[in-house]
Amino acid sequence: MVVGEIIEEREVIIIGGGPGGYNAAIRAAQLGKQVTLIEKKGLGGVCLNEGCIPSKFFAEAAKKRMEIDHFKQFGIKIDQVSFDLTVLHKELNETISALQKGIKKLLLDNGVEIVQGTAFFMTENRIGVENGHTFSVYRFQRAVIAAGCKKNRKTKVDHKRIFDFESIYSIQEIPSSLLVAGSSYLALEAASTFQQLGSDVTLIIEGTDLGLDGSIEKELKRLLKKRKIKLITNARIKEIHTAQSAVIYYTKSGEDKSIEVSHLVYGPALIPATAELGVERIGMKLDQNGFINIDQTGKTSVKDIYAIGDITCGIKNASKAIKQGKVAAEMISGIASEYDESNLPSIIHTIPPISSVGLTEEQARQTFERVKSSTFPLSGLGVSAMSSQKEGIIKLVIDADQELIVGVHMIGQGAVELSSAAVLALEMIARTEDLTFMHYPHPSINEGLLEGFEALAGKAIHLAANKQQHNKTESPSQLQQHEQYNL
């Protein structure tokens, strides 16, 4: 390594070209800043290259496969259905490469300088970038760290029998039997996708719940059962043996057990990429796991350095990183901005998909004295009958004292698209009447939202009266009864 003597001056340096980093770069450039983006691997980050895009590509394939089963009711007959994984991989790679080119073009069109290499902080205002045998030093006015996470290498992953939630989407054969460990959205998506593509799937989780609203979780568990995805709860993996197959030893409620499958997928712990960035050297405050502490604008404890996305504390999520990237870029450009994840939608691309905005009923009951909720089964909608996709429910949670909408949860077709209506409602501090008054297109899945709000007042049209009764209860004691009933 030759240390360069020339220090190059830069206005804004962004470390990492994932969704957070490239959004920050473009926004800062739009606001008149000279931006340099440093990327060590490929633009798009984990999201594009390994995470969101590959997994959603597979999920989309699974959805298409599922839809074929409904073709015959429309008179469309397909005699032989076959699935060629190599075609899927080829298309996926082409999509990734096209999206990557798109990001690069956007960055260049906005005048962003792209530097290939690995960055690390030398001092509070100097970054070194190493690329092969070349080494450059930049002095910056502002920096944004968007370097993301890496996986704990101690975790056993051979990418043959044992995969993590990213590498599983580069698998060259559909597993005959797949054990999915974990209750995160990644686990649920992998389980759902590979079941649909032909795997015999078992889901193994440490506790009993999946971290969702009770009603949604109940419906999800029903659907897992319907799809013959086995669920092992209260289990902890002890040992993994691989040879011709994978044998996983685990304890369930203190009892030793084992399961033999062709493949295992699980999520190694994520480690923030802070150590190699040298942020500790410049005195940046980190949490006990090494993630960077930031405020609601992305400011770190070091002046003029911001951090966004997976490398910071809190949930790991591309929508979060994108928003934080824009907030940091605006702050750098002198615009008062802020990040607030209170109404960040949480999305799971299972079949059918799940969306969750705001508080679950359980969280609402810890927060408000009087909570009302309603559940509306999507099977009651004309559009569901028409498309023959009757699974799922809409769950609404309100603070009964203020009539304030505090949670909107959905499992079923259209859940992802409809989640924006929920986010809008919460951001605008909507109350039940606001969502009951408005018009809804017919026939459409949107009507499920209206039925849900009407059910809060016992007035849903397509729901039996006795199923709405609990929604009328007001007193706390009655509400508790309802809770039992509902769960």
Next chain:
Amino acid sequence: MIEVKLHDIGEGMTQADINHYFVKPGDRVKADDPLVEVQTDKMTAEIPSPTAGTVKQIVAEIGATIAVGTTILLIDSEMEELTESKTKSRQDEKKPDAGLSTAKTENTFTYKRILASPYTRKLARDNGIQIESIKGTGPSNRIMDEDIYAAIKTTMPVQEEKPQEPAVKSTSISYKGIRKQIGRKMAESLMTIPHCTHFEEIDVTEMAAMREALKSKGTSLSANVFFIKALSICLQEFPIFNSSLNEKEEVITLHETIHIGMATNTDEGLIVPVLRNANKKSFKQLQEDCKKLTQKALSHSLSLEEIKGSTFTISNVGPLGGSIGATPIINPPEAGLMAFHKTKKRPMVNNRDEIVIRQMMNISFSYDHRIIDGGSAVAFTNRFAELIEEPAILLMELS
């Protein structure tokens, strides 16, 4: 367990006194319930609970002065037992924290939703208002734009910081009666009439000499009488200056009678007694009427008849000293107002190019530009100047 600490609530505050507690140990609290009131030298503030839970212990005593960062009380969070076993759950993730939150909220679900629309939140950010500290007055306690504006207002004086004494010492006087009448009339006049003011200087040496001569014979004639007499002649020659415009009716009324309003300064403010039929009165009569009206004005004994119906107004500010010019406001529905300023001895150049000492007076003449053009105004003041500068001509014109 959560430690609720005194955090920096802005204004550069570094310490605060504990005023009183809203809670006692064992009390159950909801997130954002007020826990304690603290006072700084600038403000009092309520510190809200960061979480739902039970008050465990009160650490800081009432009356104590504590520094930022000091623990005030301890709360057992409701969520703690629940969350310990499932730290992987998404909602349990620690929120971003850069020392801005009131307490450590590790592995605790806290509900920190701000009840304000994104637009309102931006309004707060752009004005440096911590929206977390605003209590919403809208439906469902929503924070409204108005709440932010109110907060901006209340924080402004604090920023300017004028301790103890108010910035402006003042006493109030009532704005009613004659003052309010004057004010309303002035505003109305200026709002409706496009004023144009014309300045001129007039040589009053000859007039002064004549007054001196008369005085020596035992007859006092005020300058006002000369001005009124000269104006009466001008107003007859230029009737547009003795008129009223009625825009609504689209008609200009030329008045045959000449009633001169005389702006008079009284201890209660401006009052304008009216000298009627000025053109039909002798110098002597004018002198008597002027004196009478002025006295009545000063003693507030004018009848209603004596203060209405003027067709042109004069304002003689000369005796008050001072000004060399003004932009008088017309007394509606009249078309003009002439102000006379202080007479001064000044070096002037005469016809023979000699510098001579003359007594000079400035006049300011405002007229309604809707109905009078600049040319007419110049002709009017020229004629007026001629009559004053050469009293012989004035005499010639007397009928």
